[in-house]
Amino acid sequence: MLLVAMKLQQLRYIVEVARHDLNVSLTAESLYTSQPGISKQIRLLEDELDIEIFERSGKHFVQITDVGKEVISQAEQILLQVENIRRLAREHLAPEHGKLDIAMSHLHARYLLPQLVGHFKEQYPQVVIHLHQHSPRQMLQRLLSGRADFALSSWPISDHPELIGIPFCRWKRVLIAPEQHPLTQRNELTLGDIALYPLVAYVSSCGRLSGIENFFREQGVEPTIGSSVCDLELVVRYVEQGAGVGIIPGTLLADRPLASGLKVLSLGFDFPDEVGVIMFRRHRFLRQYMLDFISLCNPSLSKAQLQQQLQRPQQEWTQEVLANLPCLG
Template sequence: MKLQQLRYIVEVANNELNVSLTAEKLFTSQPGISKQIKQLEDELGAQIFQRSGKHLSGITPIGEKVIDVARTILNKTHDIKVIAQEFTKPNCGMLSITATYTQARYALPPVLRVFMQHYTDIALKMEQGDSAQCLANLKNRVTDFAVLTDLTDLSEEMIALPCYHWNQAIIVPKTHPLAQQVVISIAELAKYPLITYDAAKDGVDIRQTFIKAGQSANIIFNTADADLIKTYVRLGVGVGIIAKMAMDKTEDNDFIILNASHLFSYNTTYIVFLRSLYLRNYMYDFIYQFSPHLDKKTVNQALSCANNNQILTMFNGVKLTVK
């Protein structure tokens, strides 16, 4: 049994049984991968993959268990290299982050600017995706950290640390009827077409607030992109409901920004990582720079918790920043 064979079966599973795509990603040949998988199956005396002709069509029950163990072994071999590098090259390595649009566009840039100035030999890898993609990247170890709001797909192998709260704001052109309102109600908002976030992608669903108030939200445009919300509000298409931190007082001075904290509950941004991740010192620093209440001691305390419910309880008395 070879590590290479374990890597092949894990990557084939990650790539939805597409051997050709796996070969392309691993810079090797399709016949070479197929041969190594067959040799491993012969050694085990059991099929890992189901086949339909020459194509892989599924994973056998024993294959599921073998692949799970193979993932663990590969992860541990990676950790051995990381541990060695922590002592030999403490300020060298990679920081990979997958974040939802709002976090990637508005929350992370100032933090990463300072981080990269300090850690000049750390390679940064960024990816933007919806909440499900962020957590899928974590599960598949494509990324070290996910920064997001929606924890619907969170699994027990993941650690979620609360970073800060953020509120929504209502934005309208200066000539809009709502521009003169001091306090806006849900009933008043229901009179206008709305442009806001896609709940499926960003985890923020304002519809529930309207339903609880006995109103219907006339949402004409859903998007994860705050800049698109601004664009269509500028066109006069509708009223924007947007993350307050996405508004710039200088660049967005053509809008009236109205408080919505009394209408919509605040959202919480989390930084999420696998419990099995070996946290290097520069990773602790990144977490701390993103959320100063998450120092190394606090992160390690969270890691000692049995599950995420205990972690959330641990932060009950912590007053998070509101953006």
């Protein structure tokens, strides 16, 4: 058993080093172990296989070898299946007990998770829930490493082939601006009108522009980015301070009074909604309480429907699910 456990540990190390861009220090930190220990176990694995998985410059990994890429790909599948076996056993022994690890954005943590978690705990009081607020990149890392069961974020977070994303909510976006701003004097707004003025843009903490700016450019309009912030609520604060206009999900204003001197404008044209998505690892065994959590997020999908849909290519059913989502405001 010691040999099997050691080999699984070695496989986990090479997979995590690859996911952390060959940074052994960050890998050790994420796995709560030592950097020398990881390096030693990887060398032992390479010696056993009589290959090099990583090219080195001194003590540093600089590149994954061609054969190393294949080994890491196989190691990912082995680790996934091992975890699936463990989940299957736990489902058989204690279906009402377990844990649920959820990575999420600030928007979903504040406006959706409290109600969802409350309903879920009524049904599964013995399931321990761990909630972690992360950037999109961190959420992807947690999903791919198996440290998160689900990630809740805005669509699209990623088109990674190992991940499945299910839309589960939609929010109308609105524009906020000072009361005396020229845009407030117009009966109808166009993208061209908005692009004339500085926009307080939301940029995720991994540096990616939100879908709003991308939508402008897809329509052939270049927005004027006056400033950028990494928190949607900061968009409201900066507009309050006169830094520009902002486009936000209307739900952000549901439980807070808008500062005097600001005005909310509807976006009458076909401006895309903010879409929430729940993501999880493809081919991962989902316990019954996990399927129930997905159904809580999107009540239009029963467990039976969800399992049926997952057998189809995602692009075939994503738009169907999205079309049936109610808009939350």
